Amino acid sequence: MPSFLIVYGTGEGQTAKVARQLGETLSELGHAVRIEDIDEIDADVGLGDHDALLIGSSIHAGRHHGKVIDFIEMHVDELATMPNGFFQVSLSSAGDDVARATAAGYIDSLIERTKWTPDRIGQFGGALRYSEYGFLKRAMMRRLGGRSLDATDTTRDYEYTDWDEVRTFAEDFASFVTQRVS
Numbered sequence: 001m002p003s004f005l006i007v008y009g010t011g012e013g014q015t016a017k018v019a020r021q022l023g024e025t026l027s028e029l030g031h032a033v034r035i036e037d038i039d040e041i042d043a044d045v046g047l048g049d050h051d052a053l054l055i056g057s058s059i060h061a062g063r064h065h066g067k068v069i070d071f072i073e074m075h076v077d078e079l080a081t082m083p084n085g086f087f088q089v090s091l092s093s094a095g096d097d098v099a100r101a102t103a104a105g106y107i108d109s110l111i112e113r114t115k116w117t118p119d120r121i122g123q124f125g126g127a128l129r130y131s132e133y134g135f136l137k138r139a140m141m142r143r144l145g146g147r148s149l150d151a152t153d154t155t156r157d158y159e160y161t162d163w164d165e166v167r168t169f170a171e172d173f174a175s176f177v178t179q180r181v182s
């Protein structure tokens with residue numbers, strides 16, 4: 001059975017939660033999975049110790065996690081030698097068609113910047129974690145994200161991740177990798 005490495009970058013934890021769900025689904029399918037937070041990862045983590053790689057990042061202020069971009073740029077040649085995928089977590093993916101086009105634009109920018117075209121791409125809705133934001137961030141997120149999603153009650157959090165979608169992405173990626181490496 002192919003083994004998987006999942007590397008992710010997160011701000012408030014939603015991408016970590018998605019990474020864990022992806023890992024859980026892959027484990028249930030019988031695969032060995034290692035999950036690494038980019039903020040704690042060993043710089044010389046061995047990609048070659050795994051059959052496939054998933055990289056994930058949330059979007060903050062229109063940008064991916066800086067260390068995730070650095071990681072991709074550092075490993076771009078190695079990435080070409082193994083089945084790989086990218087998953088993105090953003091509020092734009094939870095919105096209307098215009099917002100979803102914005103989310104797709106973040107992916108286009110990533111590909112253009114890193115010259116890495118992932119074999120598989122997942123775009124998932126994120127969360128509004130008002131309980132974890134400071135005063136300014138709470139006010140900004142209420143104005144920017146909250147209004148368009150009708151999620152302006154800052155006394156509670158909102159989660160827009162479609163967990164069925166996350167599981168389906170993991171299952172599709174697992175069968176793609178299994179075909180590629182067998």
Ligand SMILES: Cc1cc2nc3c(=O)[nH]c(=O)nc-3n(C[C@H](O)[C@H](O)[C@H](O)COP(=O)(O)O)c2cc1C
Pocket residue numbers: 009010011012013014015016057058059060061062063089090091092093125126127128129137141145
């Ligand atoms: C300060 C801040 C800025 C954000 N900027 C964007 C943005 O530009 N576009 C977007 O689609 N989502 C944006 N979001 C929403 C995040 O992508 C969403 O909250 C996601 O769940 C964060 O994932 P994380 O907890 O893994 O960092 C922003 C969130 C925060 C807190």
